[in-house]
Amino acid sequence: MPKKQPLRMCVACREMKEKQDLLRVVKTKEGKVFVDQTFKANGRGTYICKCKECVQKAQKSKALQRAFKQNVGQEIYEEIGRLILANEQ
Numbered sequence: 001m002p003k004k005q006p007l008r009m010c011v012a013c014r015e016m017k018e019k020q021d022l023l024r025v026v027k028t029k030e031g032k033v034f035v036d037q038t039f040k041a042n043g044r045g046t047y048i049c050k051c052k053e054c055v056q057k058a059q060k061s062k063a064l065q066r067a068f069k070q071n072v073g074q075e076i077y078e079e080i081g082r083l084i085l086a087n088e089q
Contacts (some may be wrong), residue, residue, distance in 0.1 A: 001029050006018070007019070007081075010022060010054055011063040011067055012053075012055070017047075022047040023049075023050055023083060026038050026044065033068060034076070035076065051084065055084065
């Protein structure tokens, strides 16, 4: 019997998807926000789809700011965009 894949919700489109189909963004206890490519970093994690539309929607609706209850810098959205472009190629 194949192993069941865990589902997570995208903060932008609110769709449930398999964990490996999403990007994880983490906020540490110190308040540092970064993209976790290992899916194992300690801290509060949230997930976002690997598509430009969801990144733009999350940025416009301030979904990451609400999830972390703090401001999230433009560099996080730029890093997510770079990772999405790298995955498409």
